[in-house]
Amino acid sequence: MPTSPPPKHFNLSVSNGIAEISLTGADRKNPLTFDSYAELRDWFRDLVYNDDINAVVFGSNGGNFCSGGDVHDIIGPLVQMSMKELLNFTRMTGDLVKAMVNCGKPVIAAIDGVCVGAGAIIAMASDLRIATPEAKTAFLFTRVGLAGCDMGACAILPRIIGQGRAADLLYTGRSMSAKEGADWGFFTSIAPAGGLQEAAMALANRITSGPNFGHMMTKTMLSQEWSMSIEQAIEAEAQAQALCMQTGDFERAYQAFVAKQKPKFEGN
Numbered sequence: 134m135p136t137s138p139p140p141k142h143f144n145l146s147v148s149n150g151i152a153e154i155s156l157t158g159a160d161r162k163n164p165l166t167f168d169s170y171a172e173l174r175d176w177f178r179d180l181v182y183n184d185d186i187n188a189v190v191f192g193s194n195g196g197n198f199c200s201g202g203d204v205h206d207i208i209g210p211l212v213q214m215s216m217k218e219l220l221n222f223t224r225m226t227g228d229l230v231k232a233m234v235n236c237g238k239p240v241i242a243a244i245d246g247v248c249v250g251a252g253a254i255i256a257m258a259s260d261l262r263i264a265t266p267e268a269k270t271a272f273l274f275t276r277v278g279l280a281g282c283d284m285g286a287c288a289i290l291p292r293i294i295g296q297g298r299a300a301d302l303l304y305t306g307r308s309m310s311a312k313e314g315a316d317w318g319f320f321t322s323i324a325p326a327g328g329l330q331e332a333a334m335a336l337a338n339r340i341t342s343g344p345n346f347g348h349m350m351t352k353t354m355l356s357q358e359w360s361m362s363i364e365q366a367i368e369a370e371a372q373a374q375a376l377c378m379q380t381g382d383f384e385r386a387y388q389a390f391v392a393k394q395k396p397k398f399e400g401n
Contacts, residue, residue: 140176142169144194150187150345151337152180153330159195162247164203170226170251177232187341187348187400188238190333191259193245196326201250201273208277223283226251230285233258234356237349239340243333244268245326249308254284257293260352262319263333265326269308270319276306292359294319344382345400350374 139145144155154176156163180186192198202208211219233240233255242259249271256262256270264270272290274283281287281303291299294317302309314320324332340348350373358366377383382398389396 137179140172142166142172143176145176147186149338150185150341151334152186152189153192153334154189155192155194156199156252157194158203159197161203162197162200163194163252164200164206165251166203166206167222170229174225174229174232177229177236180232180236180238184400186238187345188337189236189240190243190330190337191240191255192243192330192333196267197246198242198244198248198268199250199252199255200247201252227284230254230258230289237352239337239348239352241333241337241340243329244270244320245329249273251284254286257286257289257319258284260355261321261336262314263322263324263329263336264311264314264320265329266311266323267326268311268314268320270314271306271308272302273306275304281306288359293317342398344377344380344386344398346380346382347377350377 143157144153146153154173156165156169158164180189211222214222239261240259242256242262244256244262244264246265246267246269248256248264248268250273253270253272272281272283272286274281274286286303287299290303293299294302298317301307309317309319311320311323315323321336322332354366354370354373358369361369381401382396385398386396
């Protein structure tokens with residue numbers, strides 16, 4: 134894939150097949166803007182075609198993950214918009230979640246400090262989440278006069294932490310502590326603030342050392358099987374696994390097993 138110009142509205146670095154991204158604006162706890170929403174959406178859409186990146190770590194910046202939509206850049210203008218303009222905006226924000234879900238690469242959120250509003254949604258849309266003890270996650274849409282059903286929250290959050298717990302967070306808009314998040318399965322693990330990025334990168338490296346075509350298929354099935362019956366899911370997985378059995382990685386794993394060696398996967 135040709136080298137793309139660096140993003141203008143979020144931080145990005147790529148090394149050894151892992152992309153590290155974070156939002157800008159640490160002095161305001163990294164709010165989202167119209168521009169960063171759109172640029173992140175487009176970047177994740179393009180990621181499905183990028184064979185140079187096999188995993189993403191969506192990290193924190195300056196001790197915080199994201200403070201949600203910028204009050205001056207987004208919230209103020211929304212009050213002045215027509216219904217059509219508002220719908221265009223809400224569809225655009227939802228498209229970011231769709232792009233993350235459909236990007237074909239595992240996404241790990243590394244969450245420190247404030248993680249609220251659309252920031253909490255980005256964490257929710259990631260495949261895995263690691264937090265510091267200081268992480269405070271809130272789906273605070275009702276606290277600004279909106280519904281809790283934002284960017285797929287009512288569909289995705291209950292699947293992660295359960296219907297009752299999701300209802301609690303979405304109705305009240307209260308903060309979920311790191312301990313609650315870990316106990317409820319929202320967070321995969323807790324890491325000290327000084328070791329958060331290291332823990333996330335270690336997990337990303339562990340994943341990318343595996344069969345990346347297989348990971349893509351796993352992510353695809355995790356998403357698509359939400360709306361399938363058990364019979365449909367079993368058939369879809371049969372087809373997906375048959376495709377994986379045609380990859381070189383499957384044969385490499387077999388040859389390594391025969392030779393009593395650790396397989397070296399190449400993602401094809």
